Amino acid sequence: MARNNYAALEHMLVKKFNYKGREIVAQFNPCRYRSAVAGGDNASQREHECFLCSAHQPHEQESIIWNENYKIQINPYPIFNRHLTVSSIEHRPQAIVPYIDDMMSVAAALPGYVLFYNGPKCGASAPFHQHFQAVPFSELPLCREAIHDDCDLSVYFPFFYIIRPTKKEAKLWFHIIEEGLHEVFDTGEEPMQNVFCWSVKRQMHIIIVPRSKHRPKCYGDGEDELVVSPASVEMAGVWPMVRESDFEKITASRLQSISEEVTISEDDKEHIIEYFITHTK
Ligand SMILES: [Zn+2]
Secondary structure, three states: OHHHHHHHHHOOOEEEEEEOOEEEEEEEOHHHHHHHHOOOOOHHHHHHHOOOOHHHOOOOOOOEEEOOOEEEEEOOOOOOOOOEEEEEOOOOOOOOHHHHHHHHHHHHHOOOEEEEEEOOOOOOOOOOOOEEEEEEHHHOHHHHHHHHOOOOHHHOOOOEEEEEOOHHHHHHHHHHHHHHHHHHOOOOOOOOEEEEEEEEOOEEEEEEEEEOOOOOOOEOOOOOOEOOOOOHHHHOOEEEEOOHHHHHHOOHHHHHHHHHHHEOOHHHHHHHHHHHHHHHO
């Protein structure tokens, strides 16, 4: 299955757009169907057959065990020609704050890759099993444009970008932003977010994309609707489309407006920045 899905990437139809200087990519990628419709009401029913637990994985699926508590595996439903799943050996709920150290350590051990995290309600197809994914850094326009200062980042949508020389400092800033998110979005649960982390030239980089909702109002399988459930990769500028008709009619401005619809407002971002400034004095 993995061989066929990776081979299919070679001939995949891809469109590259330039939206006011930022790159947006659409691909026609039917193997992502499960992710495009994931996160619905059936998640709890599927927990008992969790596909990240070794007991339910095919015996062919191999792992590299990392630090005794994570397994690194090939993602059999790839978006890119290198696509890894980094999942906890233990079955425990998807969360970011308790595991940011792990995320940074794995990122530091995987040069050339970006690790990303999908919150349980904004893109994780296994919200009940803690995991990250890793893909080549060069494939994600958001991370590439952020580090190389290739475009005016305000074209995107509100997000936070942390660059610190040590994991300790990056973690401190990350925690203050997370507290600010809790302050502004007081839901009692983890604020919805997608998080990216990579390490280059002895600097730790973290991007936090806070989310206001998971799916856009145009989600659906009708003719005027789109089968898209934006997660980290989409927020970073790459949109796998599982229906050919969606791929054919998609435009950069529609993808941009979906991105803005599912992220937070500039006002909310300002409030979090105020919180950050007050708490780092
Ligand atoms: Zn599991």
